[in-house]
Amino acid sequence: MxxxxxxxxxxxxxxxxxxxxxxxxxxxxxxxxxxxxxxxxxxxxxxxxxxxxxxxxxxxxxxxxxxxxxxxxLIDTHIHYPQTDIIASPAEGLLPWLETYTFPAESRFSDPELAAEVSKVFLDELLRNGTTTASVYGSVHVSSVDALFNESHARNLRMIAGKVMMDRNCPEYLQDTAESGARDSEALIQRWHGKGRQSYALTPRFAPTSTPEQLGACGELAKHYPDVYLQTHVAENKDEIAWVSELFPNNRSYLDVYDSYGLLRPRSIYGHSIWLDETDRLRMHDTGSVAAHCPTSNLFLASGLFDFQSMQDNQVMHTLATDVGGGTSFSMLRTMNEAHKVARLKGYHLSALSMFYLATLGAARALELDTQIxxxxxxxxxxxxxxxxxxxxxxxxxxxxxxxxxxxxxxxxxxxxxxxxxxxxxxxxxxxxxxx
Missing domain, CATH: 2.30.40.10 (Urease, subunit C, domain 1)
Known part of the structure; x- marks a missing residue:
């Protein structure tokens, strides 16, 4: 205006x-x-x-x-826009869901016209549900991120987004390389980070789909661009954790994998953060890293229950997120509903005041945007x-x-x-x- x-x-x-x-x-x-x-x-x-x-x-x-x-x-700190069209898809768990629905759906985003069309639908859904800022995963394709930022910039929305980096343990048609993933991410940073109300997030999907070389390249970018965001997944599912321990046998924990590549820092957003131990939580606090709680996704995929009390005890910054399409609603209000129930199952009372704080000022503080929104x-x-x-x-x-x-x-x-x-x-x- x-x-x-x-x-x-x-x-x-x-x-x-x-x-x-x-x-x-x-x-x-x-x-x-x-x-x-x-x-x-x-x-x-x-x-x-x-x-x-x-x-x-x-x-x-x-x-x-x-x-x-x-x-x-409202502010959503973890959501996948290429999964808009597979929300509410049945699966036995996280890893089968990725193989059956997610990877095939994301392959379509090599088409810029499709990416532009879904970007419009995705942002319409966010706004219809009162979400004005989100931290968004694109697909592995540069065109997917360009499409989302183009649409967001045209609407003058404040959005954070990034290209998924993924160079192993996924279909070949979705793989980048350590070199190309870093090169494409840097080009997107230079094109979009700080343009209008857009911000970039380095986005290694999760440790199993990145080689040590790719995580290392991501760490170098994070060091070179300290004001960009970083978003990924951690400790969501027990099968996933077992897989990470096989792939990275020398690391103490799943979170420690990221830490060893310099990926724990302010403006880093770790989706799920369910199966963390005390050492992990203290490390998140010490580095200013953020845990994004995704209750509808965690219940839908039976991943586990987020521990609000432990996060509070260790003063870990935490937020609420939809995680569409593993999450089952774009609505942060429905996300609050499920978060309250998850907390009760863990013996914690999550008040309405806390829920709305986490979805507004709390999220803005976690994202270091509280001077703007x-x-x-x-x-x-x-x-x-x-x-x-x-x-x-x-x-x-x-x-x-x-x-x-x-x-x-x-x-x-x-x-x-x-x-x-x-x-x-x-x-x-x-x-x-x-x-x-």
Whole structure:
């Protein structure tokens, strides 16, 4: 938005300023009669209407939404866009699922036209579900990443993405080499990282599909480009872990494989992180690495249960993610639903405040994007969603009995899905409107 006009919304505002676990009494800002003011794609102010209205210009365009809620856009830290068309595919487990569905589907992304078409569908689904930022896996093909970034850049979305690096233990038609994977990744970094709101992520798929040479080349790129992201998988499945121990017999653990190549660092995102031990978790904390919890995928593939308590005890940064297409929904609200259940099965109570923190400011902090996105503070990019508490007859009825902010957010987390997202805004522009 570059017309210098102010746009404003008068409605209920909810956003976080701290982690509810560490700051239980000063973690959230809740304005029941709030005002959000946006200008040139950035937030001018967010606060109580009567204390903030003096900042409105005389010609500001003000929308009154008395029965809605504005929150920051949701952030998904682990998702595969080439798997959009194989979501909800049956398999006996992770490795058979990869062989039967994932690899054949990803082979199609050598076609730039297909990649461009799926990119549109993928981003539409994210926005329909209120996700304004995601850390995205492409396929092994450079064209897949170019297609996604082209579409994201055209829509002015803040996205992170990378080309999968994979030079062994996969079909030959999907293999790169240590040299070509590094060369292509570097070219993509130079083309896209920091262009508009796009960021690049080095993306070795997982240790079994990369040779030591490829992991070493990835480590060199990570050292040379310290501000790019790195995303991969770790400790998702016991069969996978056994395979890694055979391929890398001299490493202490699956995570240690990555560590030995210099791949643990700030801005590194490790999908799943289920079967870690104390030493692994301490190492993740010490290096500033991030664990992305993917509950719908972990339950769908019976991979295991994420240990929230141990992550908290070791102060490991962790986030929530959909992991589509192993994950079964693009909705971060449905992801919260399953995360709450996973936590309960491990004896941990994951509050609604924590779930929404992890999907907004918590994720922004983990990605080192909290100066740009994550809440509604002045100066942040105006990525936000409008929630509808009456999106279904049951939600509307159930909301009448709400007595606290925790109960309100818990209803969205447990009963909510894409229907709860009335509208999604990116840099102050409406990029999705329900029933438009």
């Amino acid at each position: 570059s017309d210098n006009k102010q746009y404003a919304w008068r409605t209920q505002l909810i956003y976080f300023i701290n982690d509810p676990v560490t700051h239980p009494h000063d973690c959230v800002r809740h304005h029941t009669d709030g005002l959000l003011i946006v200008q040139n794609g950035q937030i001018v102010a967010a606060g109580d209407y009567h204390q903030t209205q003096h900042l409105l210009h005389h010609d500001a365009l003000l929308q009154l939404l008395p029965n809605n809620i504005i929150m920051p856009g 994550g809440n509604l503070e002045s100066g942040k990019e105006a990525d936000f969603i409008i929630l509808d508490p009456a999106c279904t007859p049951l939600m509307e009825r159930r909301m009448q009995g709400v007595n606290s902010l925790e109960e309100l957010l818990f209803l969205f987390a447990i009963l909510g899905d894409d229907r709860a997202i009335k509208a999604t805004y990116s840099a102050g522009v409406c990029v999705h409107q329900r029933n438009a």
